[in-house]
Amino acid sequence: MKCDVCENEATVFLTQIINGQMTTVNLCETCSKAKGVTEETGFGLAEAFLSPSHRTESDTMEIVCDACGFTASQLKKIGRMGCPECYAAFRDGLDGLLRNMHKGTRHVGKRPSHISAVAPQMLPRQRSAPLKDAPPPPPVAPPAAPPPDVAKLRAELDLAVKEERYEDAARLKSEIESLQPKASK
Amino acid sequence: MMRFATLIKNPADWMKGAGPHSDVVMTSRVRLARNLRGYPFPGFSQERQRIELLERARPVVEELPEMRDGYSEDYTELSKIRKQVLVERHLVSREHAARSSGCAVVVDRKQSISIMINEEDHFRIQGIRPGLNLASAFEVVDRVDTELESLLPYAFDPKLGYLTACPTNLGTGMRASVMLHLPALVLTEQINPVIKAIGKIGLAVRGLYGEGTEALGNLFQISNQHTLGEAEPEIIAQIEKVIEGVVRSEVTARAKLKEDHQTMLQDQIGRAFAILRYAHILTSKEALNLLSMLRLGADLDLVGNCDRSLIDMLLLEIQPAHLQLNAARELSPEERDSMRADLTRTRLQSIDGPGSFPPSQSNNGGPASPTNDE
Numbered sequence: 001m002k003c004d005v006c007e008n009e010a011t012v013f014l015t016q017i018i019n020g021q022m023t024t025v026n027l028c029e030t031c032s033k034a035k036g037v038t039e040e041t042g043f044g045l046a047e048a049f050l051s052p053s054h055r056t057e058s059d060t061m062e063i064v065c066d067a068c069g070f071t072a073s074q075l076k077k078i079g080r081m082g083c084p085e086c087y088a089a090f091r092d093g094l095d096g097l098l099r100n101m102h103k104g105t106r107h108v109g110k111r112p113s114h115i116s117a118v119a120p121q122m123l124p125r126q127r128s129a130p131l132k133d134a135p136p137p138p139p140v141a142p143p144a145a146p147p148p149d150v151a152k153l154r155a156e157l158d159l160a161v162k163e164e165r166y167e168d169a170a171r172l173k174s175e176i177e178s179l180q181p182k183a184s185k
Numbered sequence: 186m187m188r189f190a191t192l193i194k195n196p197a198d199w200m201k202g203a204g205p206h207s208d209v210v211m212t213s214r215v216r217l218a219r220n221l222r223g224y225p226f227p228g229f230s231q232e233r234q235r236i237e238l239l240e241r242a243r244p245v246v247e248e249l250p251e252m253r254d255g256y257s258e259d260y261t262e263l264s265k266i267r268k269q270v271l272v273e274r275h276l277v278s279r280e281h282a283a284r285s286s287g288c289a290v291v292v293d294r295k296q297s298i299s300i301m302i303n304e305e306d307h308f309r310i311q312g313i314r315p316g317l318n319l320a321s322a323f324e325v326v327d328r329v330d331t332e333l334e335s336l337l338p339y340a341f342d343p344k345l346g347y348l349t350a351c352p353t354n355l356g357t358g359m360r361a362s363v364m365l366h367l368p369a370l371v372l373t374e375q376i377n378p379v380i381k382a383i384g385k386i387g388l389a390v391r392g393l394y395g396e397g398t399e400a401l402g403n404l405f406q407i408s409n410q411h412t413l414g415e416a417e418p419e420i421i422a423q424i425e426k427v428i429e430g431v432v433r434s435e436v437t438a439r440a441k442l443k444e445d446h447q448t449m450l451q452d453q454i455g456r457a458f459a460i461l462r463y464a465h466i467l468t469s470k471e472a473l474n475l476l477s478m479l480r481l482g483a484d485l486d487l488v489g490n491c492d493r494s495l496i497d498m499l500l501l502e503i504q505p506a507h508l509q510l511n512a513a514r515e516l517s518p519e520e521r522d523s524m525r526a527d528l529t530r531t532r533l534q535s536i537d538g539p540g541s542f543p544p545s546q547s548n549n550g551g552p553a554s555p556t557n558d559e
Contacts, residue, residue, distance in 0.1 A: 068225045080305075083225040084340030084348040087355075094352075101353055103387075104414020107346025109357040110327070112334045 003028035063161065065089035066173065088158075150176055186247070187256040187294060189267055193510065197274065197296030197313070200501070201494055204316020208484040209432045211364040211404070211497070214275065215322040215421075216311040217330050218349045218358035220340040226350035227287070227303040235287025235303050242307070245336050246291045246300050251329050255298075260288040266515065269506030275313060277301055298325055305350045306358070308333070317428055319361045319421045327417070346413060356413030361421050363428050368403040368481040369438035370431075372453075379431060380405075387411055388427060402473030402500065407431070443485055454482035455539045462533045467526040472503045476529075482539060489537030499532055 003010045008028035063072040066089065070082025075090055087094065098105045153176045160169040199212050220226065224238050239259075247257050260268070268282040277290050281304040288303045301309040310333070312325035340348040346356035354360070370376040380390045389410050392400040407428065409420050442450050457478035461467075467475075480496045482488040501507055503525045509516050512524060 068229065070225075070229055074229075078228070079352075080228055080350045081226060081348075081352070082229040084220055084222055084342075087342060087345055087348055098352060098355065098413060101411070102356065102413035103411045106344055107342075107356045107413060109346060109359070109416040110330075111343075111346075112339050112341050113331075 001026050006030075063089060063092075066157075187254065187292075189256065189258065189263075192256040192292060192296065193270060193274075195296075196498060199297060199313050199315040200497055201315075203493075204314060204318045206429075206432050207316040207493070209366055209435045210317040210428065211366055212275070212313055212315060213317055213319045213322050213361075213363050214311060214313045215319060215326050215359060215361045216309050217326050218306040218347065218354045218360075219308040219310065219330065219333070220306050220348055220350070222338045222340045224307065226306065227284075228305060228350055232286055238307060239287050239289055239302055242302055242337060243289050243291070246302065246308075246333065249329060249332050251298055251325070251332075252291050252293050252300065255291060255293040257291040258289060260285045260290075266506050266509045270510050273501060273504040273506050276311075278304060278309070280305060281309070298329060300329070306354070317363060317425065317432070319363065319425055320418075323359075323361065323417060323421055353410070354412050357415075357417050357420065359412055359417050359420065360408050361424050362406050362408030363424065365405045365407060365428070365431060365435075366403055366477065366480060367405055367431070367435050368477050369442050370435050371400075371403045372442060373438045375434065375438060379434060383407060383427060383431070386427065388424065401470055402477040404473075404477070439481070439485060443487075450485075451487060451539060453478050454487055457482070458488065458533070458536075458538050461529040462536075462538065463530065464526045465530075466522045467503070467529060468522055469503065469505065469525070472525055472529060473500065476500055476503070488539050491536045495532065495536075499529060502528060 001010045002008070004026050006028060008030065010026035011029050064070070065082055065086040067085035068083035070086050070089075072090060075081060075086070081087060081090070095105050153172055157169055157172040157176065160172055204210070204213070221238065221242070224230065224234060227235055230238075243257065243259075246252060247255070268277070271277045271290065271292075272279055272282045274296070276292055276296065276299040278301065281288060281290070281301045284303065288301070290299060290301050292299045297313055299311045299313075301311070310326045310329055312322040312329075314322045314325075342348055347354075347358040349355050349358050367376060367379075370379055383390050387410050389408050391406045391408070392404070407424065409424055411420070415423075457475040461472070461475050461479060476496055476499055479488060479491070480493060483491040483493050483496060502511070505516075505521055508521050508524050508528070511528075512520075516524065
């Protein structure tokens with residue numbers, strides 16, 4: 001059998017079954033290595049090889065998670081998130097992706113008992129980018145939610161990023177940073 | 186804390202204990218993926234951040250009531266062989282064993298709970314039970330998880346559930362998997378339709394060592410793929426139901442083999458025993474496949490005086506890292522093949538062997554002395 005990418009003999013056969021839909025990809029040694037198939041990358045594997053019409057809506061502009069600096073193209077490439085906050089940063093198109101992957105898009109299982117007080121949206125963001133002198137997070141208790149005005153600014157920031165108003169985004173970001181208690185160490 | 190040698194010297198709870206359907210189901214495992222807020226996932230973090238998380242979390246994990254006085258080791262302190270032994274015992278994943286700095290594993294005294302720190306997620310909490318018993322494996326990890334949750338700030342979202350590095354684990358973060366021994370379905374060539382049917386209902390079938398591995402020794406792992414949109418007990422109930430179906434098919438196939446193809450069956454088991462008992466060179470693959478036949482023979486009372494747990498221990502001990510640990514040095518593949526054969530020859534001395542069974546005679550414990558003079 002021939003490799004789906006080049007003309008060599010295929011030796012790696014990848015089959016994914018999602019919701020009963022089977023996709024099969026045949027690759028030669030070289031192409032499988034080049035595409036990183038040998039590392040298990042979970043979802044997005046078959047997607048990487050499918051024709052463009054099969055792709056989900058996510059091939060758009062570069063979105064960056066402002067908590068950890070992870071980018072949308074990295075997500076696409078390795079099929080994994082950079083940090084818990086990435087789920088908020090990359091929430092566009094996430095539902096479609098999750099629908100293909102799971103039984104539903106809403107968690108119905110166990111919940112940590114202390115979390116119930118958290119707002120029904122995403123978790124409050126927390127500064128923990130891989131910067132040089134990032135302060136260690138507080139020792140035990142979960143950090144308190146940021147004051148509401150910061151939350152509001154964050155929502156505006158998200159919107160600004162989404163709408164590609166990057167100048168506004170930059171302004172909002174520095175505003176938020178000035179409001180954050182200086183974590184000094 | 187427990188030492189590595191002590192941990193490994195004793196067979197795990199799940200290796201000795203027989204559980205429900207132990208003739209077909211080797212083990213039931215449940216693992217939960219959990220992460221802490223405020224740290225990038227291990228795959229996208231700097232070494233410094235992983236070490237920081239490890240230093241914060243490891244003492245907490247070690248002090249959990251279930252894990253106290255267990256085994257805990259930083260990966261920088263573990264040799265390649267020791268790590269591989271943990272993989273062969275299914276206490277850590279292959280992926281985790283490949284990592285080093287900033288990673289650690291904590292195992293309870295009974296080797297039924299292991300917590301990997303900085304695997305693909307910050308925590309992978311795993312419970313392992315003998316036989317078909319996912320519910321009990323879940324109960325254990327659920328308890329450990331609840332304890333840990335009260336001590337460390339988990340990354341959890343009300344809509345998406347437990348946030349994991351890979352979206353395929355999102356929601357419950359739970360993977361429930363069962364290791365099955367299905368020699369009769371393989372021999373009667375019914376295995377492929379069974380695997381296909383299981384795949385269609387959203388469960389994954391893999392070989393002995395997980396993703397992308399061959400089904401050596403007729404051993405198959407079946408696990409859930411979906412983690413979001415269903416509660417843990419539902420997922421577990423569904424898998425257990427499917428597995429019960431597979432177990433029934435396997436048991437039926439075994440009975441049919443014994444009934445309709447007894448000569449062929451006895452031939453296969455006899456050959457397996459003879460090679461394992463007298464060979465001097467055995468590759469891992471050959472040994473696994475032969476031990477599979479011997480296990481089938483033991484389960485069908487076609488091998489006299491053969492305890493299933495002896496075979497299950499051998500299935501572990503013949504693996505490369507276990508052999509090297511036993512030899513206390515690195516071995517070349519050739520040396521391993523020869524030591525593997527030494528081991529099976531010795532261990533099978535205590536077994537009477539299949540001997541000659543008149544097809545119609547009911548089994549009454551086998552011949553008293555191992556006379557294989559056919």
